[in-house]
Amino acid sequence: MDQARFAFHDRPEIPLMRDRLQGVFAPVRDAVRHDPTSQWVKASISGRTRDAVSQAAYERLRRAFPSWDLIADADPEAVARLIHDVTWPMDKAGHLVAAAQRIRRLRGRVDLGFLAGRSRFDAFHWLMRLPGVGAKTAAVVLNFSTLRLPVLVVDTHVLRVLRRCALLPARAGFARGFRLATHVLPDWSAEVLYEFHWHIKTLGQTVCTHARPRCGQCPIAAICAAGRSARAGR
Structure with missing residues (x-):
């Protein structure tokens, strides 16, 4: 059509x-917004999972990784144990580690704050190239985070x-x-x-x-x- x-x-x-x-x-109204990197982590583990379960898993990750840079060097199995009660924990853990490694390789550190300087379409397509990031997750990062992009x-x-x-x-x-x-x-x-x-x-x-x-x-x-x-x- x-x-x-x-x-x-x-x-x-x-x-x-x-x-x-x-x-x-x-x-x-706006809840307290995460920075885009934290929102990416949270959205990446939330798919097909009840909000309370994914929120608890996110909090465990945050305690284990006070800097998201540390995820790039993490063992996917260790990450999977932290998010064991979300759906497909091993797949999501593998994607998180691989995506963190890609972000660090391209940007020097695991930080998506640079997307604030991109158009919403450029930012969307950049995120879509990360392992495990689909259209919904990319849009969540752009709109729900402190980026506040109009999508x-x-x-x-x-x-x-x-x-x-x-x-x-x-x-x-x-x-x-x-x-x-x-x-x-x-x-x-x-x-x-x-x-x-x-x-x-x-x-x-x-x-x-x-x-x-x-x-x-x-x-x-x-x-x-x-x-x-x-x-x-x-």
Whole structure:
């Protein structure tokens, strides 16, 4: 499908969606933000893992590695033992060590602060070249960290909602979803996009679920392609 078909700035649904979600869900303001290197570590171990488990694993890593430079010299098996209760701990540990080694080789130390001087697209593609870093993790580092770059984090729930609303192609994955959303979303600040992400994610977790979307209870059903179809089929 042509990307122009999904030009959000030409369609009123996006700001209307934001308004309606703001009317239903509580405001989401900045939590204490990690520096980009710490956010990369945290995001890298969080996939498919409950927040409480990944947070505890991150805290164990932080105690074991007071400087992230030390991860580049760590034994992946030792790292895996520290994060043993996350999903795929050995894979994630191997990626962390390999990525830390790459960052140090390219930049002299394990520090992603230099990304503050890059455009959001350059920074995104730089991160995507790190072992184990996909589109979601890269976007989390850019938007959730102290970098505060204006990108939308497209996770499983956000991807599902935007696909069902026909605001992304039905087969769009994380990387394509990120590219389309970043190019065509309104010129919103990083903080607005941060809240927008969490509101869509909450909708996806509670209403627009994978198996049983409850379109009759959805605040954006009237502006959602799937929601309109569900209503028409009653």
